[in-house]
Every structure is written in structure tokens, then in C-alpha cells.
Amino acid sequence: MTSATETSAETRTTETRTERLAGLVQRRGSIVVLALVVLVSSVSFDSFATLDNARNIAIQSSFLAVVALGMTFVIISGGIDLSVGSVYALGGVLAAYGIQWGSLVGLALPLVVCGAIGLLNGVLVAYGRLAPFIVTLATLLGARGLLLAITDEGATTRLMPREDWLTHLGQGTFLGLGLPVWITLGLFAVGVVVLGRTRFGHATLAIGGSREAATLMGLPVARDTMLLYLGSGLLAGLAGTLAAAYSASGVTIVGEGLELDAIAAVVIGGTLLTGGVGTVGGTLAGVLLLRVIQNVINQVGTLSTHYQSVVSGAFLAVVVAVQAYLSRAHLRGRRR
Amino acid sequence: MTADPRAEPRTGRLTAWLRDNGVYAAVAVLVGYNLLFSANFATWGNLGTQVVQVAPVLIVALGMALVIGTEGVDLSVGSVMAVAAAILPLYLGYGFVPAVGLALVAGALCGALNGTLVAVVGIQPIVATLALLVGGRGLALVFADGQLTDIRNDDLLALGSGELLGIPTIGWIAAVLAVAVWLVVRYTTFGRQLVAVGGNRSASALAGLPVRRVLLTTYVISGVLAAVAGILATARLTASDPSAIGTLYELSAITAVVVGGTPLSGGRVRILGTVAGAVLMQLITATLIKHNLPDSTAQIVQAAIILVAVHLQRGSR
Numbered sequence: 021m022t023s024a025t026e027t028s029a030e031t032r033t034t035e036t037r038t039e040r041l042a043g044l045v046q047r048r049g050s051i052v053v054l055a056l057v058v059l060v061s062s063v064s065f066d067s068f069a070t071l072d073n074a075r076n077i078a079i080q081s082s083f084l085a086v087v088a089l090g091m092t093f094v095i096i097s098g099g100i101d102l103s104v105g106s107v108y109a110l111g112g113v114l115a116a117y118g119i120q121w122g123s124l125v126g127l128a129l130p131l132v133v134c135g136a137i138g139l140l141n142g143v144l145v146a147y148g149r150l151a152p153f154i155v156t157l158a159t160l161l162g163a164r165g166l167l168l169a170i171t172d173e174g175a176t177t178r179l180m181p182r183e184d185w186l187t188h189l190g191q192g193t194f195l196g197l198g199l200p201v202w203i204t205l206g207l208f209a210v211g212v213v214v215l216g217r218t219r220f221g222h223a224t225l226a227i228g229g230s231r232e233a234a235t236l237m238g239l240p241v242a243r244d245t246m247l248l249y250l251g252s253g254l255l256a257g258l259a260g261t262l263a264a265a266y267s268a269s270g271v272t273i274v275g276e277g278l279e280l281d282a283i284a285a286v287v288i289g290g291t292l293l294t295g296g297v298g299t300v301g302g303t304l305a306g307v308l309l310l311r312v313i314q315n316v317i318n319q320v321g322t323l324s325t326h327y328q329s330v331v332s333g334a335f336l337a338v339v340v341a342v343q344a345y346l347s348r349a350h351l352r353g354r355r356r
Numbered sequence: 357m358t359a360d361p362r363a364e365p366r367t368g369r370l371t372a373w374l375r376d377n378g379v380y381a382a383v384a385v386l387v388g389y390n391l392l393f394s395a396n397f398a399t400w401g402n403l404g405t406q407v408v409q410v411a412p413v414l415i416v417a418l419g420m421a422l423v424i425g426t427e428g429v430d431l432s433v434g435s436v437m438a439v440a441a442a443i444l445p446l447y448l449g450y451g452f453v454p455a456v457g458l459a460l461v462a463g464a465l466c467g468a469l470n471g472t473l474v475a476v477v478g479i480q481p482i483v484a485t486l487a488l489l490v491g492g493r494g495l496a497l498v499f500a501d502g503q504l505t506d507i508r509n510d511d512l513l514a515l516g517s518g519e520l521l522g523i524p525t526i527g528w529i530a531a532v533l534a535v536a537v538w539l540v541v542r543y544t545t546f547g548r549q550l551v552a553v554g555g556n557r558s559a560s561a562l563a564g565l566p567v568r569r570v571l572l573t574t575y576v577i578s579g580v581l582a583a584v585a586g587i588l589a590t591a592r593l594t595a596s597d598p599s600a601i602g603t604l605y606e607l608s609a610i611t612a613v614v615v616g617g618t619p620l621s622g623g624r625v626r627i628l629g630t631v632a633g634a635v636l637m638q639l640i641t642a643t644l645i646k647h648n649l650p651d652s653t654a655q656i657v658q659a660a661i662i663l664v665a666v667h668l669q670r671g672s673r
Contacts, residue, residue, distance in 0.1 A: 100482070150666050151620050153429070153482070157607060158662040165655030173650050276603075280431075280486055293480045326497035333491020340479045340487070348478070 042346040049342070050289045050305040057312055065319045071196070073315065078197060079266070081311040082204040083108075085304060086259035088282040088289075089211050090252030092303045095286050096215070097248050098228040098295025099152040102279045103141060104256040106163035107134045109275030111260025113167050115186065116178035116270025123186040130257045137163055138253015142246035152249075160279070167272060174272045182268060190265025200262045207255070211300040220244060228295030284332065285310055288339045292347070309335075375668040379616050379632045386639040394646045400522060407527035408592060410638040412437075412585040414530050414631060416605050417612040418537045419578030421630040424613050425541075426554040426571055427622025428474060428481035430578045433609060435492030436466045437586030437602030442496040444512070444587065445505040445596045452511035460583050466492060467579020471572035489606065496598035505596045516591030526588050533581065538627040547625075550574055555623030611658065612637055615665045636661075 045052075062069035087104050094101045111130035119126030137159055144155045168174050180187045192199045215221035223244045226234040235241050264270045289306030291298030310332060317328045374381075390397040416433045423430045440459040447455040466488060473484035507513060518525040541547040549570045553560045561567045585605070590596050616633030617626045637658060644654045 144663065148667065150663075154610075154614060154620060154662060154666045157610065158659040158666075160659075161607070161655045161662070162659035165652040165659065168650065168652035168655065173652060277490075280490060283483070283486060284490065287483055293483055324498060324502065326494045326502055329494030330491050330498060331494075333487045333489070333494065336483070336490065337473060337487035340483050341473065341477050344478045 045342075045346055048290070048302075050302050050309060050339075054305045054309045054312065057309065057316070061312065061316050061319070065316070068316065068319055075197060077308070077311050077315050078201045080314075081307050082198070082200040083259045083263045083266075084278065084281055084285065084311070085204045085307040086207060086262070087256050087278060088285045088303050088307050089207055089300065090255035091279075091282040092211070092286050092289070092291055092298060092300055093215070093224055094152075094248050094252050095283070095291050095293060096228045096295060096298040097224045097245060098231065099145060099245070099248065100156065100283070100293075101141065101249060101252045101256075102153065102156040103137065103159040103163055104252060104282055105275040105278035105280075106160045106167065107137055107253055107256040107275075108260040108263070108278055109272065110134060110137075110163045110167045111257035112264030112274060113171055113178070113260075113270035113272060114257075115261040115264045116180050117170055119180050119184060119186060120178075123184050126180070126184070126186045127261060130261045131254060133166075134257025134260070135250060135254045138250040138256075139246070141253065142249030145249060146242040146245035156249075171270075171272050177272060178270045180265060180268045180270070186261075187265050187268050190262050191268070198266070200266060203262065208300060208304055215298075215300050220247070224248065225296060225298075228297070230296070281310060284336045287343075288336065290343070292343070371668060376617060378665075378668060379629055379636055383632050383636050383639065386636065386643060390639070390643055390646070394643065397646070404519075404522075404524050404527075406638060406642055407530075408524050409642075410634055411524075411526045411530040412589045412592075413605065413608045413612060413638070414634040415533055415581050415585040415588070416602075417609040417616075417630050417634050418533060418627065419581035420606075420609040421613045421616070421618050421625050421627060422537065422541070422550060422574050423481070423578050424554075424610070424618055424620060425550055425622060425625035426574050427557070427620075428554075428571070428574070429485065429610065429620075430470060430575065430582075431482065431485040431606045432466060432470060432488035432492055433578065433582040433585075434602035434605040435489050435496065436463050436579050436582035437589065437605060438496035438598040439463070439466060439492050439499070440583035440586035441590040441596045441601045442499040442598040444590055445507065446499065448507070448509045448512065452509055455509070456512075456587055459587055460580055463579040463581075463583025463586070464576050465579070466582075467576035468572065470579065471575030474575060475568040475571035493598070500596065500598045502599065504599075507590065507594050507596060512587075512591045513594060515588065516594060526592065529584070529588065533584070534627060534631050541625050541627055546570065546573065551623060551625060554625075608634075608637065611662055614669075615661060617665075617669065619669050620666075 067073060087108055091101055091104060111134050114130040114133055115126050118129030141152070141156050141159055144150045145152045148155075171177070182191075189199055189203075194202055215224065223234065223239045223241075226237065226239055227241055227244060231241060260275065263274065285306035286298070286303050287293060287306070288309060289299065289302030289304070291302060313331055313335065314328050317325065317331065396402055416437070420430055420433065439462050443459045443462050444455050447458050470481075470485050470488055473479045473487070474481050477484075515525055520528055541550070549560070549565050552563070552565060553567050553570050557567060582602075582605075586602060589601055593601070612634035613630050614620065614633070615636060616629030616631070618624060618630060640657060640661070641654050644657065
């Protein structure tokens, strides 16, 4: 126990090369693996490295990416949001439901309702001091119930008019890429700035590192925690709206298990579930990696699509095992 | 099972009582309500249906209660059910016992994988079991080639639809397992070690408890119980349907455990409460259906009940 106090002063200056490498792999590993997978797939499959396929992957990734962006912030703060899959589905259904009163209502309704669910999560977690896992589990059920209530128990699928500008937001393209892809890129740019350059982003990292310490530092812990869940709800609702616009219908059966994909993408992207460490860019790489693997398995053709989830699951297990090993190596280095 | 005295100042006596006994009271109220206002509630036929419907969730929830008692969670249970269900028809040709045995072994292996990732590698339980939740379902579909297979084995079918003394066999199995798990938690060294590890892992390690072995065993038990639930659900359905079986069971099981008064923070396992929690959720759904209220209402009501339950538990940390 005494050695810890002796060495604590010099830890910052004596990072060895292995330690730095471990930290680097932790933060940037997902991008390297993504590059490798893309490279190997491009060489192996003629139909992989085509413009059409790239567009395809980009649009398929965009909806998950928007959800995962909110999840990244929540997980960095040491929390978790299991409700996003239901909220995503609810957002899409509400957009198709609200558009009968005009495009603006079609966009505003999902954002208001999904924002309200996020706010409820946030208030219960931040001010009620309830466990995020169980609070968002309850709202997962509640949001799914709300969805069923406005779709005649899931029997009604409302269509969105093709010529509407809200539908165009999902289906339109700009410079060859779908509008949802541009919106996603814009949101991630904002996310990078918010996490790295704003008081709120730094507070998020501090809360995830140690809630007690953040409170003692005088940070508005409860308020910021509430805002994180509000943001996650809003982003999930927006992603659902975009997905509904893309398919021009409020599909009721989407989003089941999406929270797990989002968590997987965030974790693969190098964000630690224990909080306090994470990057927005890593999450984007994590999302792309999941979707590229899915795409590659479809390309192989002989493999049944069921292998997709086997590979994703195995990949997730390997990534977190490596992460656990690396962070332990990191700690060992610091104790020396 | 008295409340922690330190919690008394924060929560009133009523809150404390509700926290410890609320789930039993709620079950009693719902049973009373149904006896008075629901036609055909107190018939053997209806009670048998309720028992059969609650049994698989209850069996999964027993394992979940143990895992949550170690301050963990097992998200993979639904997929493990699917793996067990997918293995059954592959080996039923060799007979009932080898097929069921192999399905149980598969469940144990799934649990061992979770346990290894949590106890040896040191990954948070949510992610470790998330990996198997995603991968397990895919594996089950690969085993079954994505197909639904009819079950024609008489022994297995008898397991699903048989009765003993007027009570469905599935109900007996669930009851026996519940008693067994309760005895394990209450009277065995392993049970006490499990609660100690959940209460304070590092203190348990310093006290010389085999922390890793306890965690590993707990996840294996959860995997085996999920496999049992998968086998029973398959027998009941008379078909192996790996794409649908056990979906969202992790949520139902966690709900039953939490509503039953086992705190997510670990260090306490309430098996009787878990049984009551599973029964309560089933009764709520059944009551709403009896009154022609749709599924959507049932889900919103369940959400509200979970929030009330965790709110009551807040003081018990």
C-alpha cells in the first residue's frame, strides 16, 4: 500500500512505450481494425469496393450512428440508456403519425415525445438517484407500449407522402450521399466539439471518472446528467424519424435490440463502460465496423445471415477482452 | 430478512415495509381482485394456464436473482434458451435423455463463457453477457438452419403438456427448482459466499473467499436454468423455434427479480420475492387481458411498477 503513495507523484512523467501503445490501441484500435477489414474485403470481393456499396453501408450506418452518438455521451458519464431502441421505433412511428398535420408536426412530434422520455430518464437518474440500467429498462417497456397504443397494437403502419420535405430528408441525396449521412456527419462533428471543447463535455468526462469528485469540484452533476439522457432520447427520436423518412413509413417492428447494437458500437469504439474514458470518433468507427461486417457476410453469400450475429457477438467479446487486458497493462505500468 | 436499521431514517417505516413485503401484498391484492371481478379466474384450467405461462420466466429469474446477487447481470438468458431449444431436435433421434442432457450442457457452457469473461478476464457483466446475447441467438439459428422444427418425441411432449396431481409438470419443475435455489442461497456455503461476493468483492477476496469460482459457478447456474426454461418452453410449444423463443426474457427476468426486492447493487438475494415478482407480472398481464385491455397498456403498467419498485429500494443500499 505504501508504494502507491510513493509513486503517485511521478506517474504522469514515466509512461513507458508499452503503456503508451496500450493506451493508443485502446483509443484508436477500432479505426485500425476497420481499415484492415475494409482493405481485406476490397481485395477479396469485387462487389465490396464499389461506390454503390459504400453508399449503402453509409446510409445503413447513419441511423445506428445517431443513436450511438447519444449513447457514447451517456456511457462516458458512467451511465447506460437501454431505452433507445424503443424510443427509435417510437420516433419513426410518431413522425409518420404526425405528418398528417404537416411536415413540421411530423418532425416536431417525435422530437418532443422522445425528448420527454429522455428527460424522464434523466430526472429519475440524476435527481431520483435510481440506477440508469433499470430506469431505462422501464422506459424501454413504456415507450414500446406507447408505440403499440398509437398503432392499434402494431397493426397499423402509416405511410409518409413521397413528395413531402420530411420524407426527402430521409431519401434525398447530396453529392451522391444520402441526406441522413450528411446529418450524421454534422452531428458527429458537433459531438466531437462538445466532448472535447466545451464545459459540458469536460463535465461529462469528469462525472464518468468520479461522480463524487465532480460534485466536490462544484460541477453541476445532476443537471448535466439529466441533459445527457435528454440528448440521448432526442438523438434516438431523430434517428427513428430519419429512418422512417428513408423508408417512407413508420414501421412498428424496428428498433428491437438496437440499444445493444449501439452499446456494442460504443464499446468497440474504445469507450469504457466504467465511464470517464471515450471518444466520439471511435464510436463512428465502431458503427461502421459492425455494418461492414454485416455487409461482408452478405457478400460471402454461402454464409447464412445468421452468422452475422455470431461474428458480431464474438467480435464484441474479443474487443472487450482486449480492452480489459490493455487497461490492466496500463494500470500495471502506473503502479510500477 | 429485517430491513437495514441504517436505512430507517431516510425511508419511513411504511416505505420500508412496502420495500420488503410490497410484492407479496400486490400479489394478494391482485388475486383478491381477480377472485371477485374476473370470471373463470379460480378454475383449474385458468390457474394451470397461468402456472405454465409463468414457469419459464420464473426459472430464468431464479438464475438471474443469483447473478444480480453478485452485483452482476445476465443479459444472455434468452439467447441461451434459444441455443438449448435449437440443440434439442438435433439429438432427439438418440433419445430423450441425450438430447435434454446435451441442451443442458450447452447451457452450462454458455454460462461458463459468461462466467469466464466476468470472473477471469474481468469484463463488466453487462457487456460480457451482451456478447452472448447477440452471438447466442445467431448460433442457435445456425444450428437450426433458421428453421422451426416440430417436436415428435413423446417424452418431451409429455413434459410440456403433462400433469401431476392436477398441476402441470412444468409448474412442478419450476417449484422444485425454486425451493432448491432457495435452499442453496440460505443454507449452503456457496450461497453465503455468493452474497458476500456481491456485497463486497474485494473484501471477500481479502477474506480468502474463492471469488472467481463463486462468480463462475453463479453464471453456470444461470446458463443451466436458462437451458431448462428453453427446453420446457420448447416442449410446451411442441416445436423448436430458435428465432422467437426467449426473446426479451432477460427483461422479464430482471423485472421479476427487481420487483421481488433483490437490489441491483448486489449482496442480497430474495428467492421468495423473485417468485412473487414473476407471479405478480404474470397476474398483471392476465388481469389486463381478462378486461380486454391491450398489450400496450400492460407494458406501460409494467414500466410504472418497475420504477416504483426501484424507487422503494433506493433506501436499502
